[in-house]
Amino acid sequence: MFTPAQQILRMGFGFALAQALRVVVELKIADALAGAERTAEELASAGGANPDALYRVMRLLASEGVFREVSPRLFAQTELSAALRSDLPGGPSDFVRMINTEAYRSFGDLPYSIKTGRTAFERLFGAPRFEWLDAHPEQAALFQRAMVSVSQGANEAVAAAYDFSTARRVVDVGGGHGQLLSLILRRNSHLSGVLLDRPAGIASAKAGLGGPLSRTEFVAGDFFEAVPRGGDVYILKRVIHDWDDGRASLILRNCREAMTPDGSVLVAERIIGEGDDQDLNKYLDIVMLAVVGGKERSKPEYADLFLHCGLRLDRVIDTSADISVLVARAA
Ligand SMILES: C[S@@+](CC[C@H](N)C(=O)[O-])C[C@H]1O[C@@H](n2cnc3c(N)ncnc32)[C@H](O)[C@@H]1O
Structure with a gap:
């Protein structure tokens, strides 16, 4: 059981979990684990990553149930990581990638949005989100895939x-x-x-x-x-x-x-x-504000x-x- 202070600390580390997910999506780790268990070294060499650094990200995500560390440095797929496979039509991986790039960076400037009511995105990237996407076709294509996701x-x-x-x-x-x-x-x-x-x-x-x-x-x-x-x-x-x-x-x-x-x-x-029920929409609302x-x-x-x-x-x-x-x- 976590104390109130520990629970707040965990929430404060939300950024680490979000970026860890982005990394494993970009390295297609869930695809590599689809058929077999793999060591951190095998996963790193398939994705072009540093084995020790990737191991530490995998260990964090395994502690949250996203992967399973079946023996030291050997990882297996779980129900959660299987959902991150890139070949799942409409799976969440494109959304995880999209939201953890420019939108994520905008959140570093959330205090500006809260003070002014304006979008941090525009201050950081110099244009409103959809105009910026017009000038960045790769990110615009990812955005559309994320909307399907x-x-x-x-x-x-x-x-x-x-x-x-x-x-x-x-x-x-x-x-x-x-x-x-x-x-x-x-x-x-x-x-x-x-x-x-x-x-x-x-x-x-x-x-x-x-x-x-x-x-x-x-x-x-x-x-x-x-x-x-x-x-x-x-x-x-x-x-x-x-x-x-x-x-x-x-x-x-x-x-x-x-x-x-x-x-x-x-x-x-x-x-x-109304009220304080947990609701993904409350996250999306703040994304709307800042982005x-x-x-x-x-x-x-x-x-x-x-x-x-x-x-x-x-x-x-x-x-x-x-x-x-x-x-x-x-x-
Ligand atoms: C949040 S997405 C929703 C897309 C889709 N309706 C869905 O539910 O998945 C908003 C859409 O509005 C489009 N959009 C933004 N500004 C626009 C504009 N000025 N004129 C036409 N479409 C625009 C975006 O390109 C994007 O496809």
Whole structure:
């Protein structure tokens, strides 16, 4: 049993665990352990690492159940490390890598974000997160893979939760890799789709990252400028949480203007709850603050946001995953 001081110390070491995970993902250690137990020396030579340094990282992660040290310096896979294999479609390894590079570095400057309410990312990297990604294609591609990683189960749940039977044209605004749209179109053969994202997101979707996209128009554009017109459903999954109220309102107003008069705007988000339950969303909320300048919102906050954009919250659909669909219509 840990004393309160020890528990706080462990939390204070969170940075070490996060970076240790990043290292083993980058060295593909879980792939190397897929078929057999391996020594630290074997793992290091396969990944081009220093054997003693890697051993110490492996020992730390084994103490947290990520690997098992079966005899001195010999490691085996566990259920947790198996989840880090790079060949698992949509596994968490891409997200672990993505969040522990530029986003991680931004957290070193979290006090700046707390003092000013501004993003530490922009101060450190000289541009807002998504503009910076535009100029860094490798990281932008990793970001899209990470979005697939962190969406596992959620895209299926959102596609299943809403009844698209009376819709004709669905516009996925900020749909990135396209997995949600792909699943919606697969379930609803009468629908056509439009995928709007920045060029890197569209490129990943066209390359098939999110699955097949037939009956789809691809639009590389800027949702602050305009969104494609004439859709009867506009869906924004994990997009509004990237932005403060002013920027989020611009996107929602553009959807309101572009949609057919009886159209709907679906905002798929994890709604932040009251109280002090453990919730991954509370981590993501701070990431939004320090990295992109957005926030996770409660249901009343979403309802207010809609009202400022000529929309009204019609209902909230809980899905089978940790994500809800807020359905808004013209006010
Ligand atoms: C958090 S990701 C969510 C992606 C996807 N909807 C999902 O749930 O996995 C936000 C998306 O918004 C896109 N985005 C950011 N700024 C944009 C802009 N100005 N215009 C269009 N898309 C933008 C990003 O490229 C990214 O794909």
